[in-house]
Amino acid sequence: MTDASATAARRPGEQALTALGLGAPALDPADASPHSFPGGGRWRTEIPSCEGPEALTVVLKEASRLDVPIHRISQGSGVWMLSDAEITEMVEATGERDIELCLFTGPRGTWDIGGSTRTDSRGAGLRARGHDAVAGCVEDAVRATELGVKCLLVADEGVLWTLHRARAAGIIPADTTLKVSALIGPVNPAAYAVYERLGADSVNVPSDLTLDHLTEIRRVSGAPMDMYIEAPDDLGGYVRMYEVAELIRRGAPLYLKFGLSKAPGIYPYGHHMRELTLATAKERVRRGRLALDLLARHGADGDMAPLGSRLPGDLQRFEIPS
Numbered sequence: 001m002t003d004a005s006a007t008a009a010r011r012p013g014e015q016a017l018t019a020l021g022l023g024a025p026a027l028d029p030a031d032a033s034p035h036s037f038p039g040g041g042r043w044r045t046e047i048p049s050c051e052g053p054e055a056l057t058v059v060l061k062e063a064s065r066l067d068v069p070i071h072r073i074s075q076g077s078g079v080w081m082l083s084d085a086e087i088t089e090m091v092e093a094t095g096e097r098d099i100e101l102c103l104f105t106g107p108r109g110t111w112d113i114g115g116s117t118r119t120d121s122r123g124a125g126l127r128a129r130g131h132d133a134v135a136g137c138v139e140d141a142v143r144a145t146e147l148g149v150k151c152l153l154v155a156d157e158g159v160l161w162t163l164h165r166a167r168a169a170g171i172i173p174a175d176t177t178l179k180v181s182a183l184i185g186p187v188n189p190a191a192y193a194v195y196e197r198l199g200a201d202s203v204n205v206p207s208d209l210t211l212d213h214l215t216e217i218r219r220v221s222g223a224p225m226d227m228y229i230e231a232p233d234d235l236g237g238y239v240r241m242y243e244v245a246e247l248i249r250r251g252a253p254l255y256l257k258f259g260l261s262k263a264p265g266i267y268p269y270g271h272h273m274r275e276l277t278l279a280t281a282k283e284r285v286r287r288g289r290l291a292l293d294l295l296a297r298h299g300a301d302g303d304m305a306p307l308g309s310r311l312p313g314d315l316q317r318f319e320i321p322s
Contacts (some may be wrong), residue, residue, distance in 0.1 A: 039305070211250050
């Protein structure tokens with residue numbers, strides 16, 4: 001089913017360019033994603049890089065001031081960088097507002113002793129190196145979910161499959177959602193489908209995928225997609241704000257992630273980076289407001305999923321061996 005409001009939305013500059021004889025070709029309805037979130041809606045919002053309770057307070061306050069709806073707040077440094085008290089404070093604050101909190105799991109290659117990630121090829125990337133790194137991710141997952149965290153961010157296929165099996169076995173709660181990091185995000189439909197089958201409930205794709213790439217993915221998978229509308233510099237620094245309506249039309253169900261370019265990296269976070277982290281947290285919310293205002297001006301701000309919704313719907317999975 002093609003979403004009527006998405007195809008009818010005004011495109012940037014459309015009226016002026018048409019008057020000048022420079023109008024663009026009509027949108028092809030066949031390009032539109034046929035998928036949506038369970039319970040309705042084609043897009044949700046996410047504020048990433050919220051590294052602790054203090055940054056969370058800034059995000060929530062700014063979101064209230066600017067009237068920015070938030071479905072999910074995510075953190076990038078990792079469960080292991082937060083105390084039990086800090087995790088509990090974040091769980092309670094997001095729970096009061098019915099916002100999903102997503103924390104990153106465990107050790108990853110970029111902080112490990114292996115040298116391949118520091119070579120020009122960036123070999124292995126964020127993946128968990130060896131049994132002990134996988135074990136650390138599982139330890140983080142168990143600890144976080146026992147403290148009430150309902151979403152876990154993963155950067156390794158083996159960790160994803162292991163946590164999916166742990167979820168099925170009742171080691172972590174069955175309604176825990178698993179989110180794939182942008183740093184291992186798939187760049188073709190076959191790989192996207194594999195992540196879905198390994199247990200991913202949302203998959204962060206790199207922000208340099210073309211609109212046609214999104215359509216290709218949607219022809220094989222309805223698993224929710226995460227995409228930075230503005231990507232951090234270490235992910236390319238892309239700013240795709242004027243494409244938001246078309247990204248939704250092609251990529252739904254889609255999480256709109258409001259990142260920040262031209263800002264230093266903050267992972268792993270510590271109080272030595274406090275002022276930068278709080279300032280960038282506030283600005284990410286403002287960037288979200290700008291993107292939502294643009295959607296509204298183009299008549300494409302309908303079909304947001306209800307606030308408080310978080311589950312992905314029925315997805316395709318590999319069979320778990322007995």
